[in-house]
Amino acid sequence: MQNYVTNTWYPLTWSRDIGRELSAHRIIEKDVVLFRSTEGTVIAMEDACPHRLLPLSMGKLKGDHVECGYHGVTFDCAGSCVRVPGQDMVPANARVQTYPTHENMGLVWIWMGDPELADPATVFDLEQYHDPSWTSVEGDALHIRANYLSLADNLCDPAHVSFVHQTTLGNAAGEDVPVQYAQEEGKMLTWRWVNDAPPIPLFAKFGNFKGNVDRWHYYHYYAPSIAIIDFGSADTGTGAPEGNRDDCIQIFACHFMTPVDQENSIDHWLHVKNFKADEETNLALSASFREAFAEDKAILEAIEINENKYRGRKKIKIAIDAAPRRMRKMVEQMSAEESLVEA
Amino acid sequence: MQNYVTNTWYPLTWSRDIGRELSAHRIIEKDVVLFRSTEGTVIAMEDACPHRLLPLSMGKLKGDHVECGYHGVTFDCAGSCVRVPGQDMVPANARVQTYPTHENMGLVWIWMGDPELADPATVFDLEQYHDPSWTSVEGDALHIRANYLSLADNLCDPAHVSFVHQTTLGNAAGEDVPVQYAQEEGKMLTWRWVNDAPPIPLFAKFGNFKGNVDRWHYYHYYAPSIAIIDFGSADTGTGAPEGNRDDCIQIFACHFMTPVDQENSIDHWLHVKNFKADEETNLALSASFREAFAEDKAILEAIEINENKYRGRKKIKIAIDAAPRRMRKMVEQMSAEESLVEA
Amino acid sequence: MQNYVTNTWYPLTWSRDIGRELSAHRIIEKDVVLFRSTEGTVIAMEDACPHRLLPLSMGKLKGDHVECGYHGVTFDCAGSCVRVPGQDMVPANARVQTYPTHENMGLVWIWMGDPELADPATVFDLEQYHDPSWTSVEGDALHIRANYLSLADNLCDPAHVSFVHQTTLGNAAGEDVPVQYAQEEGKMLTWRWVNDAPPIPLFAKFGNFKGNVDRWHYYHYYAPSIAIIDFGSADTGTGAPEGNRDDCIQIFACHFMTPVDQENSIDHWLHVKNFKADEETNLALSASFREAFAEDKAILEAIEINENKYRGRKKIKIAIDAAPRRMRKMVEQMSAEESLVEA
Numbered sequence A, B, C: 001m002q003n004y005v006t007n008t009w010y011p012l013t014w015s016r017d018i019g020r021e022l023s024a025h026r027i028i029e030k031d032v033v034l035f036r037s038t039e040g041t042v043i044a045m046e047d048a049c050p051h052r053l054l055p056l057s058m059g060k061l062k063g064d065h066v067e068c069g070y071h072g073v074t075f076d077c078a079g080s081c082v083r084v085p086g087q088d089m090v091p092a093n094a095r096v097q098t099y100p101t102h103e104n105m106g107l108v109w110i111w112m113g114d115p116e117l118a119d120p121a122t123v124f125d126l127e128q129y130h131d132p133s134w135t136s137v138e139g140d141a142l143h144i145r146a147n148y149l150s151l152a153d154n155l156c157d158p159a160h161v162s163f164v165h166q167t168t169l170g171n172a173a174g175e176d177v178p179v180q181y182a183q184e185e186g187k188m189l190t191w192r193w194v195n196d197a198p199p200i201p202l203f204a205k206f207g208n209f210k211g212n213v214d215r216w217h218y219y220h221y222y223a224p225s226i227a228i229i230d231f232g233s234a235d236t237g238t239g240a241p242e243g244n245r246d247d248c249i250q251i252f253a254c255h256f257m258t259p260v261d262q263e264n265s266i267d268h269w270l271h272v273k274n275f276k277a278d279e280e281t282n283l284a285l286s287a288s289f290r291e292a293f294a295e296d297k298a299i300l301e302a303i304e305i306n307e308n309k310y311r312g313r314k315k316i317k318i319a320i321d322a323a324p325r326r327m328r329k330m331v332e333q334m335s336a337e338e339s340l341v342e343a
Helices: A148-154 A158-164 A201-206 A279-309 A319-342 B148-154 B158-164 B201-206 B279-309 B319-342 C148-154 C158-164 C201-206 C279-309 C319-342
Strands: A009-014 A023-027 A030-036 A042-046 A060-062 A065-067 A081-083 A101-104 A107-111 A135-144 A180-184 A187-197 A213-222 A226-235 A249-261 A264-273 B009-014 B023-027 B030-036 B042-046 B060-062 B065-067 B081-083 B101-104 B107-111 B135-144 B180-184 B187-197 B213-222 B226-235 B249-261 B264-273 C009-014 C023-027 C030-036 C042-046 C060-062 C065-067 C081-083 C101-104 C107-111 C135-144 C180-184 C187-197 C213-222 C226-235 C249-261 C264-273
Touching: A009 A023, A009 A030, A009 A135, A009 A264, A042 A101, A042 A107, A065 A081, A135 A279, A148 A249, A148 A264, A148 A279, A148 A319, A158 A187, A158 A213, A158 A279, A180 A319, A187 A319, A201 A279, A264 A279, B009 B023, B009 B030, B009 B135, B009 B264, B042 B101, B042 B107, B065 B081, B135 B279, B148 B249, B148 B264, B148 B279, B148 B319, B158 B187, B158 B213, B158 B279, B180 B319, B187 B319, B201 B279, B264 B279, C009 C023, C009 C030, C009 C135, C009 C264, C042 C101, C042 C107, C065 C081, C135 C279, C148 C249, C148 C264, C148 C279, C148 C319, C158 C187, C158 C213, C158 C279, C180 C319, C187 C319, C201 C279, C264 C279
Parallel strands: A009 A249, B009 B249, C009 C249
Antiparallel strands: A009 A107, A023 A030, A023 A249, A030 A042, A060 A065, A101 A107, A135 A264, A180 A187, A187 A213, A213 A226, A226 A249, A249 A264, B009 B107, B023 B030, B023 B249, B030 B042, B060 B065, B101 B107, B135 B264, B180 B187, B187 B213, B213 B226, B226 B249, B249 B264, C009 C107, C023 C030, C023 C249, C030 C042, C060 C065, C101 C107, C135 C264, C180 C187, C187 C213, C213 C226, C226 C249, C249 C264
16 A cells, blocks of 8 residues: 655546536545635645534525535534534534645646645746746546556657557657656656657647657656646657757646645646647647556556456566656655654 | 444345345344245345355245255255255255344334344334324435444534535534434434524425524434434524424435445435325425435545545544444444454 | 365466466466466466566566566477576576476366476376367366366266256256265276156257257266266167267366366366267357356355355265265375475
8 A cells, every 4th residue: 555645736527527516536645625615716725624524515505605405504614614504513523634736737636744834835836837928728537447657657658659559659669769758856757769760640630740759758747647748759860859849849748746645646737839739730739648648548458357366466677667666666756755744 | 344234224225125035235244145935025045045155035935945946955935955956965054044024114124143132122113104194205225435433423413414515415504513322222413503504405395484494403313224314494583493393394314224235235214204295295205315315425435445544644633523423333333332242 | 274285286277268368377376477488388487577576477578588577587399598688697596486287178287296207198188189080179268266176066966967057967857866976096987877768958959859858967077177067968769878879969168177276276168979960050049058157156155255254164975975075085185196206
């Protein structure tokens, strides 16, 4: 049983889905009810009335108060009980835990750890998302019946695209190109260049290339639950590998993972790109990503099942495992350090 | 893991559903097969052939004998084996347990404990059910994925109707009216009066009130699995609270609970009322109850899930918990006393 | 938890279903991927890539190589890794286990134990299957949610047909006829004759009998997972019980069982008969068997559930249990002997 990092901003859900209705979510094995306050901020509290444990999300939002659906016990945005129907006294221990939230990049972020440490300035951001010369398109909330670190393995691993995503993100040209990696504080970078090769299907569709291209994949993983895939292509010979990206097409495929519990995760994905911004292109691109990520989902869910079946089986190690293995150690260490501080 | 009271008459199923076919049931974690004998009495026996454990309910009823569907091993109404095909000798231990039953108020009642103690005179009865000036209407067998004591909590709790049943059995007038309770031998009574207030939706529909009414709710819980809700209304000023109920409308909502296992119960509900007896009113009233009890079901099932999730979590106590808490102690004690006698 | 015999040829699947696609199976709690090689032989290997445990059946068949669907790690027919994309070196431990297979009687047989001991000459065979004067018809792969030994019980038990299969394979005439049995090396034979009685429904439909018949059922069980039911009828008085079967109709109902895991089995059934070979008769006969075996399935699955519910309950023993009880001991002993050899 792995421990979760708690002192971090986790992506939880799309901002677009949180309004004036109570909304039930689950993250790191905790149930959370969300709503948007009359002032417009997102309130998050534990989704269980401390009286009989009914999910508060089954109750009613009245102004900025949440009324339990069973006996009308009512809580304010700070989680304090403000009413127990039928009696004047409110029990001293009648409160629910609340969690800091912040919104950025179309997502609600939540801080499940020590609220004192929650600094909105540290919520993840991608500069290009806000740049008007780039186009951002929100994708789905993809439920994957697998541990989020198995998805994180996948997102520290440019090699798999050649085999898993042959109709969208990869092609045979990349099959034998080794992967590079570099570990930084709280971050793992993996990458490779596939040069002077036919464009991958996605770029063949949306780019305007005459012949072979130089293609890069940079996978930026930010522990524990964010991954930004910077990938693009330029006509071979225009100097992309050396740094000239004037005539490239480039996409940031962003994965904002919610660790639901040990065996479930949600991948909130979106993409930010430097080319055609028309609705038709945006939808077609989302459709391609949807196809590709469904392929990952199928693989990760099958592996999750086999991890349980073959528990204790020694696996072989190959070169591309170096980055995922270090990524997992990094997350373990972050979690271990939190435990030390708490102890 | 709670223990069940066994020396008690439990409601098991509707009499109308038991005829000349084998019928499978489950109560306090035991499988029971029922059928109506040629003489018209309900026979109950353990639903497992002692040979290979096939449910006897998958066999055949031949006269008053049950023939196992696998090898034809046959039992009489007393559970004695009367035939083993292919051999003359019947093994001495070839018998199935039978259980005393009794029928009353449209239900089959079963005694799962010491058969010596089963006295049909002690089966629950409601006088008005048999009174021709009252009308009885059978409802459903509502399956609830929750422990029956969680349903019993609900039936020692007049306060929840103001919040859970706002379109049928409750309204805002009752929200802050405290609940009274009185414990008697094997019984818990909880009640409250909501006076000089608009009628609840159900009474507004079926009563003929000019203005405000005085309304009572008396919840009679008989341990471990019966609850009779006596509720009604009269025009304010006609003296109902003081005892004059000449022009009231009154309903006994009866709940006959079957504890299936730790996490499943069946609520056999019916209603007995002192007003309009036409079929249309009967059906409309049943529809209102069906709507209300579905609301209870949703809440109890959500709580059942959370009781498991938050096992060991200390809950807050409020005034209305007094009666349910005492009810649970009463049932525990009944079960503990049985264990003492057995030991 | 029972142990499985491993040094035996198990029926696994229909030959007709194995071609040039990867096909996933499960037997004695092991996942196996099958495909037909370019030379036409059936290759079987463990269905898990030793790198990340993705089922190899989710990968690609390329010639006679299996390429994992995640990172392209590739194995040959002997289970040796022949390629790890992105690197030259193949890890020494990169191999998957393979299993000997053989085809006979329309089925793929697999040897899960010591491959040194796998001798194709010992794969089960039925002479009549290959005799042109008999007709063989393949049935289904019937999934039964029960332990295969529970199905084997059923196949050492001619008595049940009188009660379970009254519309097809049995009738009342057999109810009280005792069963004979004889144990041989690795085999259990059970049988009975029901003489001078009306034909069973199946024979009434397909035979051409004037009146009563003499009917035999010989159940040949070959440990651990094969059963051949030889049954037939002849006009009473023509001497069938004494050995004259000139004018009989006779069927071998063959059951080739795959023990999937402790609680799941697959019954591959087919029939071989000495009468009408037209397609219509073949289909009608299969339909009758399908009806009968669905009756067995219902019973075995109900028993499987109750075996778990009533764990530890002492069951009664009757005469017909002698053969199934000895059959189970035989299988236990086979498995115990294997463990001794391994230790």
